[in-house]
Amino acid sequence: MPxxxxxxxxxxxxxxxxxxxGFAAEPRRVEVYxxxxxxxxxxxxxxxxxxxxxxxxxxxxxxxxSRVEGKKLKLTFNGAEAEFEDGKRQFRARGVSGDLPxxxxxxxxxxxxxxxxxxxxxxxxxxxxxxxxxxxRRLFVGGVQFRYTAELRHSPSRxxxxxxxxxNPSTLIERGRVRLLxxxxxxxxxxxxxVSYGDPFLASTTFAETSDGAEFVASTLQQATVSMxxxxxTITILAGSAAAPAAGNPAEQPQASSPAAHAxxxxxxxxxxxxxxxxxxxxxxxxxxxxxxxxxxxAKRLQKELETRGIPVVLTRxxxxxxxxxxxxxxxxTSHASLYIALHASTSGHGVRLYTAxxxxxxxxQSSRSFLPWELAQSPFLPQSNIAATxxxxxxxxxxxxxxxxxxxxxxxxxxxxxxxxxxxxPLGSSADELSxxxxxxxxxxxLATAIVSLRSKLEAGQ
Amino acid sequence: MISRKLQFMVAALxxxxxxxxxxxxxxxxxxxxxxxxxxxxxxxxxxxxxxxxMTLYLAxxxxxxxxxxxxxxxxxxxxxxxxxxxxxxxITRYLQKNSEHPLGAGADVHDVFLPDxxxxxxxxxxxxxxxxxxxxxxxxxxxxxxVRTLKxxxxxxxxxxxxxxxxxxxxxxGHADLSGWMxxxxxTDACRDLK
Numbered sequence: 119m120p121x122x123x124x125x126x127x128x129x130x131x132x133x134x135x136x137x138x139x140g141f142a143a144e145p146r147r148v149e150v151y152x153x154x155x156x157x158x159x160x161x162x163x164x165x166x167x168x169x170x171x172x173x174x175x176x177x178x179x180x181x182x183x184s185r186v187e188g189k190k191l192k193l194t195f196n197g198a199e200a201e202f203e204d205g206k207r208q209f210r211a212r213g214v215s216g217d218l219p220x221x222x223x224x225x226x227x228x229x230x231x232x233x234x235x236x237x238x239x240x241x242x243x244x245x246x247x248x249x250x251x252x253x254x255r256r257l258f259v260g261g262v263q264f265r266y267t268a269e270l271r272h273s274p275s276r277x278x279x280x281x282x283x284x285x286n287p288s289t290l291i292e293r294g295r296v297r298l299l300x301x302x303x304x305x306x307x308x309x310x311x312x313v314s315y316g317d318p319f320l321a322s323t324t325f326a327e328t329s330d331g332a333e334f335v336a337s338t339l340q341q342a343t344v345s346m347x348x349x350x351x352t353i354t355i356l357a358g359s360a361a362a363p364a365a366g367n368p369a370e371q372p373q374a375s376s377p378a379a380h381a382x383x384x385x386x387x388x389x390x391x392x393x394x395x396x397x398x399x400x401x402x403x404x405x406x407x408x409x410x411x412x413x414x415x416x417a418k419r420l421q422k423e424l425e426t427r428g429i430p431v432v433l434t435r436x437x438x439x440x441x442x443x444x445x446x447x448x449x450x451x452t453s454h455a456s457l458y459i460a461l462h463a464s465t466s467g468h469g470v471r472l473y474t475a476x477x478x479x480x481x482x483x484q485s486s487r488s489f490l491p492w493e494l495a496q497s498p499f500l501p502q503s504n505i506a507a508t509x510x511x512x513x514x515x516x517x518x519x520x521x522x523x524x525x526x527x528x529x530x531x532x533x534x535x536x537x538x539x540x541x542x543x544x545p546l547g548s549s550a551d552e553l554s555x556x557x558x559x560x561x562x563x564x565x566l567a568t569a570i571v572s573l574r575s576k577l578e579a580g581q
Numbered sequence: 582m583i584s585r586k587l588q589f590m591v592a593a594l595x596x597x598x599x600x601x602x603x604x605x606x607x608x609x610x611x612x613x614x615x616x617x618x619x620x621x622x623x624x625x626x627x628x629x630x631x632x633x634x635m636t637l638y639l640a641x642x643x644x645x646x647x648x649x650x651x652x653x654x655x656x657x658x659x660x661x662x663x664x665x666x667x668x669x670x671x672i673t674r675y676l677q678k679n680s681e682h683p684l685g686a687g688a689d690v691h692d693v694f695l696p697d698x699x700x701x702x703x704x705x706x707x708x709x710x711x712x713x714x715x716x717x718x719x720x721x722x723x724x725x726x727x728v729r730t731l732k733x734x735x736x737x738x739x740x741x742x743x744x745x746x747x748x749x750x751x752x753x754x755g756h757a758d759l760s761g762w763m764x765x766x767x768x769t770d771a772c773r774d775l776k
Contacts, residue, residue, distance in 0.1 A: 394755065398755065400715055400755050401714070401715035401716055401755070402715070409715065443751075462716075462717055462756070464715075464716035464717065464718060464719070465716075466642055466714065466716045466718055466719045467642065467645060467718055471717065471718055473717060476764075476767050476768075476771055477767070478764070478767065493761060522645060522774070523774060524721070524771055524774040524775065525767070525770070525771045525774070526717055526721045526757070526771065527721070527724065527757055527758040527759075527763060528717060528756060528757065528758060529751075529752075529758045529760075532758075540717065542716065542717045542718060544718075
């Protein structure tokens with residue numbers, strides 16, 4: 119009998135241990151950072167290997183179609199084909215064979231690949247660079263990841279962190295420690311994760327990537343305060359109990375002190391959409407000049423110009439990556455911006471062309487609250503789109519740029535639920551090189567920016 | 582010891598296998614040479630009967646406009662065939678050397694279906710789409726030109742849908758949306774902004 123009791127106790131203890139472990143274990147996920155969005159993909163653990171669902175991984179990045187044929191899963195992602203077989207390590211993507219570090223899994227009609235291979239597969243099927251950081255389980259798609267620089271300055275002592283894009287970390291100031299947690303930013307190590315300063319104010323800093331994001335910790339010897347500047351591109355950690363403007367570089371001034379800083383943190387007024395990207399090049403002007411690159415250059419130039427003028431801006435893409443029409447429309451509709459501008463370039467014709475959606479305006483009996491099909495969602499906003507096109511055309515005219523306006527069957531204009539205009543920029547002369555000339559781009563951007571500034575009160579009042 | 586008879590048989594089999602291999606390579610090359618040649622132009626059946634007026638809305642890249650041009654030609658009685666012949670004539674103009682809106686070699690229209698008198702499904706060939714220049718304006722001109730030309734020949738038409746080799750295509754060359762039905766009245770309205 120005592121022996122039986124001992125067995126029962128051991129089994130109960132084991133069950134309790136398993137239960138405790140089950141409740142205590144955090145759900146394992148891969149954090150995916152992509153130009154279009156950041157999202158999480160659940161991990162399935164099989165035989166000690168972390169797996170992720172193919173559809174879960176790819177769906178937010180583009181159009182995915184998959185079908186199961188026996189033990190095989192055939193998948194199309196943005197037109198690129200790939201084939202996997204349950205229990206096999208070999209796969210084919212775009213007609214080229216590859217090896218998985220562990221076997222492919224087909225569970226309930228869903229395909230799973232080892233998490234470690236996600237970056238390699240994405241690069242293969244999407245032509246986009248991808249990088250997987252295994253330990254924090256962070257996946258960066260389309261080259262979105264960025265690094266920071268840290269510089270200790272004196273009189274007064276302060277640590278200035280500079281970022282290539284605006285950041286908005288959670289900040290925790292404790293006694294002797296300032297902790298910045300970058301949950302949404304694709305921030306990665308700059309190569310030096312621990313720095314000892316030996317300064318009367320700052321002892322050391324550490325940087326670590328975790329499954330929650332990236333964490334920067336500054337160990338201070340005095341009470342510290344944190345201020346942001348340069349539109350969220352700099353963070354200054356300095357001694358003191360209240361945020362005081364840092365002397366010297368205006369980029370370190372707290373955010374409310376400059377229009378650009380205000381622009382980066384307020385609700386965006388305009389969303390700029392550089393058309394095409396990734397494998398979809400748009401027009402090819404020469405072996406070295408593609409429309410997608412011109413569009414992105416114009417978008418970034420216009421963003422800079424607008425932020426200088428105090429207009430908050432967001433971009434649908436900041437790198438060379440592919441977005442579907444629907445992803446662009448969803449970005450515009452969820453950005454809470456008042457104006458959507460798609461940027462295109464062409465060598466046909468001269469000057470600037472402005473397009474609004476070629477769809478009917480609201481019918482009698484319909485209102486902006488009526489249920490409308492996705493492809494007609496722009497209908498209630500056509501009057502605002504026409505106002506925007508007219509203002510843009512007037513400024514182009516003032517800048518002596520030939521300009522035409524028209525409606526066109528052009529996606530995603532018809533699914534955008536704010537004022538929406540597509541801008542096609544063509545050279546003034548006959549050379550395509552003019553499109554990439556900084557002087558010409560700036561001339562176009564200045565005209566567009568002036569019009570957008572003038573539209574702000576009109577469009578925001580209408581919302 | 583292998584019998585002489587067996588040796589002959591093995592030799593004959595090896596020769597037959599090699600011969601079939603060479604023939605297979607020959608057939609493959611022949612098929613490839615046929616496939617890589619210029620895309621055949623759609624055959625247009627000769628039409629007899631009295632000449633009728635056909636209005637072509639010819640696009641011009643230079644002045645961003647559609648120019649109505651009327652020609653006389655015998656036309657078939659079947660509305661779908663009339664539509665196909667009209668678009669074929671329009672596209673042939675764009676293939677000429679001095680065209681103000683050039684299309685790529687081999688561009689043509691396979692068929693025009695009319696599921697009802699108000700709707701037309703235009704089945705373009707892949708050569709037209711694959712070789713089309715990319716750009717909003719240049720694609721808009723091609724699409725508008727075809728829709729207006731078709732409307733001139735089929736006055737009851739209210740909507741047009743484009744297919745490519747029988748399949749739906751998202752865009753003409755990256756810009757003009759071909760994924761759904763195009764409203765003819767909206768195209769006519771939009772053409773007012775053209776010259």
